[in-house]
Amino acid sequence: MAEAQLQQFLEKVRQLNAFVALSESQPALRDALRACDQHHEVVALAAQHGFEIARRWGDSQAAATQPKEQPSNQSNLLSSSCPAAGEERVDRLIEGSGWRLERIHSCLASSPEGFWYDQAETEWVIVLRGSAQLQFEDEPEPRDLCVGDSLLINPHQRHRVVTTDPDPGTLWLALFWSADA
Template sequence: MHIHNLFAHMEAHTGQEQLDTLLSRPGLKIERIVSTGQASPPGFWYEQEQGEWLVLLAGEAKLVFEDEASPRDLLPGDFVDIPPKCRHRVEWTDPEVATVWLAVYYE
């Protein structure tokens, strides 16, 4: 058994989003995502087969769902459970401060 830290080994502003799988088991995956100004490309929507429980640990972001008129503003501590096949996109992440997400994907 090892102890790890969610805020360790975050890459400095590389221009790329950093994705790290923290745990993977059948029907379950936990991932840390570090964004530094990244957003979904125009017209792109996530539409995953599995559910996703998402919590914002640091930074700020805007998340939009296809069936909603405006994006949701996310601050540290905010979380959302996204059902399978729910179309959503990241509209904005803070370019000045690392936005750290914890995503739990489940069957």
């Protein structure tokens, strides 16, 4: 680890420790923290009190807030501007006969009330950035997903998106294929 990254890491630990100390001394803040259901709610609450705990220790401030421009023959799966709150953007990255690979960027997105995806294809999805909750119709509780979590969704396995993170959003990589391929 380079010295600059070490200093970023140590600063994040200091911010977290200071936020914890403040929450222990202020019962109202502790109650607000207890009421948080999502990681992004904790991050927002900390930011309201002047603490920056969301940025990963290896990211610069500019990298955390601005997508980098890429040459036309190069892409970065993590670089894009966040869609508007409540929306998602789907970019088809590559496709072949009976399959396609998509990058999905969601921002505070959720499936409409009562809507269930019921697709004929198999889908494998992984969270690249952020977090989300995905609900399967045959399961009583939504699944919490964070960076690195993946799921295999079988054809006609009804599911819906309960929530995704606010700006900078949730990035998914999704591979779809049909049994005929």
